[in-house]
Amino acid sequence: MIEDRVETFDAIIVGSGQAGNPLALALAKEKWKVAIVEKAALGGTCVNTGCTPTKAYVASARAAWAIANAPNLGIEVPKSPKVNLKSIKKRKDKLVNQSRLGIRKSLADSPQVTMIRGTASFIDKTRLKVGSRVLKSYKIFLNVGARARIPEGFEDVDYLTNTxxxxxxxxxxxxxxxxxxxxxxxxxxxxxxxxxxxxxxxxxxxxxxxxxxxxxxxxxxxxxxxxxxxxxxxxxxxxxxxxxxxxxxxxxxxxxxxxxxxxxxxxxxGRMPNSDLLKPEKAGLDINKRGFIDVNSKLETNIEGIFALGDCNGKGAFTHTAYNDYEIMEDQLFGEKKRTLDDRIINYALYIDPPLGRAGMTLSQAKESGKNLLFARMPMSEISRAKEKGETQGKMEVIVDAETEQILGAAVFGTGGDEIIGTFLTAMYGKLSYKTLMKSVQTHPTVTELIPTLLQQLKPIKN
Missing domain, CATH: 3.50.50.60 (FAD/NAD(P)-binding domain)
Structure with a gap:
């Protein structure tokens, strides 16, 4: 009988990504008996193939660029830099391993948490199979992430993925x-x-x-x-x-x-969710046409007791949105039950150089909203700090609801854009009038000091 070898837990978490790991520790703190299942390396995409390794490479590439462009700033470089990809990879691997070890230690130090290696798949809505093991719980949290989507036409070619x-x-x-x-x-x-x-x-x-x-x-x-x-x-x-x-x-x-x-x-x-590996049909889970697990604003699936967090729910494909999913889940379980997906303002960055930071709506999305809009855009070439750094490419733009005076969206494409966008994001979460930022005194010389000037240029636009 299969029930004779079932291991029962208060909660099962599938995936040790940026939602799964902190949730396991939060549940353990409340004395829940927790199983966390991971088929690959601890830490999910961010630690292993996303943020940590790629931004380490971005830093190395930036250093090579800075040396090559030093003559533009009056620094004579005798030879072009010699790039050692093996050394770059070694540095990346060290950073990744440090993060993995930290996660492993935090989970191992919690006696309430059982780490199980392997690929989990549903038997029914309360049981999962991992290798020869059968796990059971009335609370199952799916944080299975995503993988590279490979289009048709490349069956006969050797290719690389982001991994x-x-x-x-x-x-x-x-x-x-x-x-x-x-x-x-x-x-x-x-x-x-x-x-x-x-x-x-x-x-x-x-x-x-x-x-x-x-x-x-x-x-x-x-x-x-x-x-x-x-x-x-x-x-x-x-x-x-x-x-x-x-x-x-x-x-x-x-x-x-x-x-x-x-x-x-x-x-x-693009990326495709790993939801198919779960055999979700055996649990009766609703999966949309793109393969994402459907959830409501509380991260609940159509099956009571099953929740989906992170990339696999299609509500954000970023580390910060996955971690916010954890925060929502933790609040729904143990807090005031006020945090939901509806509170989240989408924000992200493109980490080319200069970087692009985005918060809220694009101009196209804002026009589709039917709201009365104010809009302003200014080039980075008008900022003293950008000129002094010799990095004047890009722009800064902002969209405002003319009636509420609240910022609907902003983009900073230019030096420091990935950091500066946080100023707009803070104002948006605070539901501040744009005039508060417009009247603020920002530090000189910084790129951020363009924000008040930008807001002074707001003009009505047609939808």
Missing amino acids: SILQLEKLPERLIIIGGSYIGLEFAQIFKRLGSKVTVLEMGDYLISKEDQHTSEQVREVLEKESIKVICGAHCLKGKNKKSDSVTVSFQKDGKDQKISGTHLLIAT
Whole structure:
């Protein structure tokens, strides 16, 4: 009988990502007996293949760029920098391992938590199978994350993903990247600055489809200025290995057949949730057409006692949104039961250089809202600090509800943009009138001091 070998827990958490780990510790603190199941490395995407390793690479690429551009600031550099990808990878691995060890220790130090390795799949709505083990609970929290989505047409080609590219120890000579969004563009600039020749192929008419076209065009200008080749409107993409050291991608553009060859191919065409690995149909879970687990504002699925957090619920694909899912869950279980997904203002950053920080609505989204809008945009080239740093590319823009005077959205594309966007975000969470920021006295010389000036330029726009 299967029930004879069932292990029963107060809660089962599937996935040790940025929602799963803190939730396990929070439940353990309340004396719950917790099982946390992980099929791969502890820490999920952020620690292992996302934020920590890629931003370590961004820092190395930035250092190479700074040396190469030092003459523009009057610093003579005798030779071009020598890039050692093996050393860059070694530094990255050290940072990743430090994070993993910290997570492992925190979970191991809690006697209420049982770590179970393997891939979990549902038997029914209260039981999960992990290898030969059967786990049971009336509270199941799914934090299974996502993986690279590979389109059809690449069955006969060797390709890299955001995970495997981080294992390279030798620079690609000619890197082809399919996908012109966050992952693809960050790796494009990283490897171009480290010394690769890079081409980006994007099926859409412009890069980063979720952004406004004006922003996309400015991003493209930055990349092309660094000699990254960008081809948008590339359709019917297919790949083939011609030789062991060569890959060819064929595509159509403007109705014409074209080909491009390189030494390496990175596929960065989006992410797909790992929900299918759970065999969700056996629990009766509702899964939408994109594969995400449907949840309400309290992260509840259609099955009582089952919750979905992080990338697999489709409500955000970022570390900060996953951690916020944990905060919502913790409040719903043990707090005032006031925090929900409805409170969250979407914000994110594109970590090319200069970075793009985004909070709230884009201009296109705001126009669709039907609200009376105020809008302002100013170039980074008008900021003294940007001029002094020799980094004047980009812009700052803001959208305001004319009736409530509250900020609906903002973008900072330029030096420090990933940090500066937090000023707008704080005002948005505080539901402040834009006039509060407009009348503030910001430190000089900083990029942030453009914010009051920007807000003084607000003008009505038509929807």
